[in-house]
Amino acid sequence: MRITLSDVAREAGVSVVTVSRVINGTYPDKVGAETRQKVLDTIERLNYKPNVMARGLLGGRTYLIGVAINNVADSFFGDILQGIHDAAAAADLGVLLGTRRLDVGKDESALRELQSRGVDGIIYYGTTRHPKTAIHLAREGLPLVQICNRHEGLEAPYVMVDHFKGAYMATKHLLGLGHRRIAHVGAYLGGDPQGVLRLNGYKKALEDNGTKIEERLIIPGDYTWESGYAAAQELLDRARDATAIFASSDFVAVGAMRALQEVGYHVPDDMAIVGFDDMPFSAWQDVPLTTIAQPKLEMGAAAVDSLVRLIDGQKAEHVMFEPRLVIRESCGAKVDTLA
Amino acid sequence: MRITLSDVAREAGVSVVTVSRVINGTYPDKVGAETRQKVLDTIERLNYKPNVMARGLLGGRTYLIGVAINNVADSFFGDILQGIHDAAAAADLGVLLGTRRLDVGKDESALRELQSRGVDGIIYYGTTRHPKTAIHLAREGLPLVQICNRHEGLEAPYVMVDHFKGAYMATKHLLGLGHRRIAHVGAYLGGDPQGVLRLNGYKKALEDNGTKIEERLIIPGDYTWESGYAAAQELLDRARDATAIFASSDFVAVGAMRALQEVGYHVPDDMAIVGFDDMPFSAWQDVPLTTIAQPKLEMGAAAVDSLVRLIDGQKAEHVMFEPRLVIRESCGAKVDTLA
DNA sequence: GTGAAAGCGCTAACAT
DNA sequence: ATGTTAGCGCTTTCAC
Numbered sequence: 001m002r003i004t005l006s007d008v009a010r011e012a013g014v015s016v017v018t019v020s021r022v023i024n025g026t027y028p029d030k031v032g033a034e035t036r037q038k039v040l041d042t043i044e045r046l047n048y049k050p051n052v053m054a055r056g057l058l059g060g061r062t063y064l065i066g067v068a069i070n071n072v073a074d075s076f077f078g079d080i081l082q083g084i085h086d087a088a089a090a091a092d093l094g095v096l097l098g099t100r101r102l103d104v105g106k107d108e109s110a111l112r113e114l115q116s117r118g119v120d121g122i123i124y125y126g127t128t129r130h131p132k133t134a135i136h137l138a139r140e141g142l143p144l145v146q147i148c149n150r151h152e153g154l155e156a157p158y159v160m161v162d163h164f165k166g167a168y169m170a171t172k173h174l175l176g177l178g179h180r181r182i183a184h185v186g187a188y189l190g191g192d193p194q195g196v197l198r199l200n201g202y203k204k205a206l207e208d209n210g211t212k213i214e215e216r217l218i219i220p221g222d223y224t225w226e227s228g229y230a231a232a233q234e235l236l237d238r239a240r241d242a243t244a245i246f247a248s249s250d251f252v253a254v255g256a257m258r259a260l261q262e263v264g265y266h267v268p269d270d271m272a273i274v275g276f277d278d279m280p281f282s283a284w285q286d287v288p289l290t291t292i293a294q295p296k297l298e299m300g301a302a303a304v305d306s307l308v309r310l311i312d313g314q315k316a317e318h319v320m321f322e323p324r325l326v327i328r329e330s331c332g333a334k335v336d337t338l339a
Numbered sequence: 340m341r342i343t344l345s346d347v348a349r350e351a352g353v354s355v356v357t358v359s360r361v362i363n364g365t366y367p368d369k370v371g372a373e374t375r376q377k378v379l380d381t382i383e384r385l386n387y388k389p390n391v392m393a394r395g396l397l398g399g400r401t402y403l404i405g406v407a408i409n410n411v412a413d414s415f416f417g418d419i420l421q422g423i424h425d426a427a428a429a430a431d432l433g434v435l436l437g438t439r440r441l442d443v444g445k446d447e448s449a450l451r452e453l454q455s456r457g458v459d460g461i462i463y464y465g466t467t468r469h470p471k472t473a474i475h476l477a478r479e480g481l482p483l484v485q486i487c488n489r490h491e492g493l494e495a496p497y498v499m500v501d502h503f504k505g506a507y508m509a510t511k512h513l514l515g516l517g518h519r520r521i522a523h524v525g526a527y528l529g530g531d532p533q534g535v536l537r538l539n540g541y542k543k544a545l546e547d548n549g550t551k552i553e554e555r556l557i558i559p560g561d562y563t564w565e566s567g568y569a570a571a572q573e574l575l576d577r578a579r580d581a582t583a584i585f586a587s588s589d590f591v592a593v594g595a596m597r598a599l600q601e602v603g604y605h606v607p608d609d610m611a612i613v614g615f616d617d618m619p620f621s622a623w624q625d626v627p628l629t630t631i632a633q634p635k636l637e638m639g640a641a642a643v644d645s646l647v648r649l650i651d652g653q654k655a656e657h658v659m660f661e662p663r664l665v666i667r668e669s670c671g672a673k674v675d676t677l678a
Numbered sequence: 679g680t681g682a683a684a685g686c687g688c689t690a691a692c693a694t
Numbered sequence: 695a696t697g698t699t700a701g702c703g704c705t706t707t708c709a710c
Contacts, residue, residue, distance in 0.1 A: 015681050049455045053392040054703035058686050072421045078412030086440045094456050097434040101425045116388045117433050225623050284564055354697050393687035396702050
């Protein structure tokens with residue numbers, strides 16, 4: 001049986017209220033120093049752990065935050081999740097996993113599941129264009145912060161890397177290397193906001209450089225390897241004269257490299273490539289991938305900070321992180337050519 | 340404010356107990372048909388959701404299971420986690436993430452964190468040789484099932500793929516292709532049980548084939564890409580005459596392929612390779628990797644089943660899944676050469 | 679400074 | 695077939 005407050009009280013010869021007071025540290029001087037010590041000792045001796053549920057029941061809280069994500073197996077999210085976990089643990093919050101069930105078709109069931117469990121707040125990693133459940137929940141007053149993306153109509157602080165700037169940097173890097181016909185591959189055209197941010201960063205860089213934006217060089221797709229593979233093949237069909245690719249993700253970049261290599265292209269000589277996200281595998285490619293890195297751990301922690309603020313009834317600002325260009329070998333740049 | 344049982348009771352004009360009864364469906368005929376319907380309607384209308392904490396407080400349960408894992412970012416675990424989540428959700432259990440905090444050095448803090456949150460049970464993905472906290476908790480009576488691994492001294496059912504058999508199959512595949520000097524690379528010698536299971540499967544296959552087991556062909560490591568890269572280099576130093584590699588994981592296999600390629604080797608002509616785990620990226624390699632697949636989703640679900648059984652006070656048997664040989668191109672086998 | 683009483687939302691026993 | 699009572703472990707008044 002688990003040790004309860006009253007066990008401690010009995011052992012220490014005080015009332016439960018007193019024990020509760022020393023634990024919560026409220027009322028700084030409302031507990032006598034020696035009583036306090038006695039209680040502390042007893043807690044230690046009995047190895048007492050407060051019952052989170054009982055406490056939560058009273059305060060109407062669960063001390064749980066939910067992380068809503070479409071696909072847990074998305075390896076991009078691993079580091080972010082670690083960052084979330086650590087920050088949450090430091091704030092005495094548990095992290096509840098919410099993800100779309102494979103066995104239940106319903107979209108956004110993750111959010112509903114989390115809500116009905118009564119989580120104190122939700123970190124939402126969405127990729128939908130119009131996340132109606134999230135919008136609804138946020139409107140109802142459930143603390144919610146969006147991570148990695150910014151959804152129109154969703155009144156909730158976001159924490160994300162500056163996708164626009166990252167895309168701008170990637171494209172500018174290519175431009176700086178002399179490329180002029182730069183394709184954007186895996187552009188998530190019909191889709192999520194981060195995709196259009198990346199697309200716009202790409203366009204702006206071209207524009208600022210006085211380079212023509214050509215629609216034929218923009219190949220749609222999603223963020224997957226398969227998508228990159230197919231998109232590169234289409235690029236070869238559509239625009240043989242392209243000399244560089246800015247891919248919407250590292251998965252896409254690697255898929256594209258594969259397709260290119262199959263037709264005898266050499267990266268970076270025949271085609272330079274920049275990715276986005278800096279995944280572990282990107283460094284392991286035959287031609288290590290130049291890419292845009294996001295501070296994933298920090299983003300996870302920042303999301304928790306914002307969420308905690310919301311839960312406490314305060315306001316939370318949006319947080320935008322700086323992307324970082326990681327130069328490897330897929331563009332042919334000298335590694336010491338910083339930026 | 341959240342709707343409570345008594346709100347529903349008041350609206351429906353019955354007592355809270357009655358509402359509770361129709362919700363829990365206990366006492367099949369102890370609630371009148373029309374009362375039941377009235378209550379059901381009210382619940383629907385008010386969109387009432389039971390408060391999990393209150394219910395838990397009473398029963399001494401949290402309806403939460405913890406997943407203890409060293410490193411959330413381990414992409415191998417993604418599908419397993421999805422399997423766990425889905426099965427847990429189907430059993431009305433929440434999945435609480437427990438992982439080693441980066442900012443707190445302490446090992447196994449994941450388990451303690453989960454325990455002190457009062458989870459009903461834990462799915463333990465450990466890789467330690469002697470997991471003393473887990474052993475301790477299980478002995479204390481906390482329902483616990485180990486997944487992907489089997490730890491000595493830990494009295495808890497395990498759910499895992501047959502590592503021995505998988506390694507046996509991999510090695511036999513290589514043997515069947517005519518290889519005789521087959522290295523085992525990334526062998527987790529000092530380490531976790533699954534590593535020795537895989538090593539033993541490898542040895543047994545050689546033995547059954549009458550092939551000599553050579554220590555020089557066994558290169559230690561862990562399951563990482565870096566480890567595979569380094570191990571392959573060492574293999575080249577130690578035993579240039581090796582013609583095939585059975586890698587302890589797909590990460591290792593891919594790292595090894597990279598090292599091999601850097602010195603001009605061609606896979607599979609100069610060196611055949613089999614991996615283990617069937618990770619998504621394995622299919623994307625320049626030379627798609629032949630590997631041993633584990634039924635990850637099913638394993639996650641099975642772990643939840645066992646855990647639920649334990650929580651219900653029943654016994655749970657060990658569950659061993661069949662590995663599956665996935666033949667691709669890294670061994671030079673005809674793809675239709677099944678098994 | 680400390681304790682007694684009340685109650686968070688729910689269910690298991692015991693009535694009726 | 696339905697309601698009443700009590701209590702899970704804790705914190706928040708309010709009293710002493």
